[in-house]
Amino acid sequence: MIGVSVLPGLTQITTELGWRVSPGRMIDRAHPRADPQLEDVYLRRGLILIHIPKNAGTSVEGALFGYRVRHRTWREISAMCPRAWRRLPKIAILRDPIDRFLSAFDYLKTGGRNETDRRFSARLIGSQTIDAFIDRLSTSRTFRNTTMRYFHFCPQVDYVCDSKTVMVDTLIPFPDMARGLSEFTGVDPGLLTHSNKTSGPRTLKSDLTQSRIDQLLTFYSADADLYAQVCKEWPATPQRRAHRESGVAGQ
Template structure:
């Protein structure tokens, strides 16, 4: 039986290396990679990480919403070791009875602010090998966020962006296809301190919330959007804006 490590970045196969050599800057490679990793997630996932199962909790890590700080403070572990950015539907399909018994929670972030943070994070290299490859393929030539948004006006390029994990609409991680929320508590990055305290008391775990994986604030602070660009991003994430009660201005 093949032993698959679900909590680390999948190793590149020979097929991966071949496609990478031929299409490193092409969308085809990343379309393949996205579906390949999604299939691994759905096929190989059979049980919750012990930290979740033992405490009957599930944390859905929405990228760029302080997820690593939350898992380090609650469980003393990185998000990568706890399933990373698995969707609620992944956990539900894997173990529906356990999923129903667990207290499930997440943190959302204003879509415009999250978009800027994701761009800055990836522009500076990201965290994983996949992030670095994505940066080379999709951020080359985008010296700032204005150039990036200009490129996103191309529908095919925009589609690739919003299907990459750091830019994926937040509702897709915690809702079903009907856009019904599947989890018990949706905290907000904007209320991180008080919402984290509620979680800590609710599950009886954790210490002081620490900072982790923080994007360079100076670089991020330089990425100031114009009004038309804010409108573009807000429209792109319209469901997130409405479902989670965000006003257009972050």
């Protein structure tokens, strides 16, 4: 039998090269793998959570399931967990898209959660200021398309909408998360500890000029429309959002 030796650091070098040469492919590889236990987790709890990144989902999934359901779109969950999808109510937390974008930027710039976040940040954010980052998103379609494929920057409508149809029964506005989860799931608000918190200084919406906000809204217009609609109609009954047609999402 012929032994095969692996050069020390080869995996790290290959990973660094991949992020430099083909960040889009590395983003695809970072997508969560199929989880054969996920459907049972949902069925035991009697509820499906669409965990949208940077919307306090880590705290929520811990309080609801004691399990990492990870970031999956409604399409992925319906395909992976068909019985649970047919039977169970579905909820998601929706956040102001500018606040969410800034949270993602700060979180990734300070290293994120894991090596994948760190590599993404090193390759696509680096030492850029928030203004420079927004400008690059505006001026480079390739950069924008690659960046917005990474789950922290993916539009929220990609997680909860099929074109103009909201596929989630209940959307809870981020500011009313504790009250909404208590109302719809019975979760004690005291269990919602702040997990996955960004370290260091935070960029606030008030730190941006209106022109910067307008630039971001061109990328997240559907998110902004859906969030405004949800806030206007909140509070709501769980039945209200059952596969209902939305006039704003996806436009």
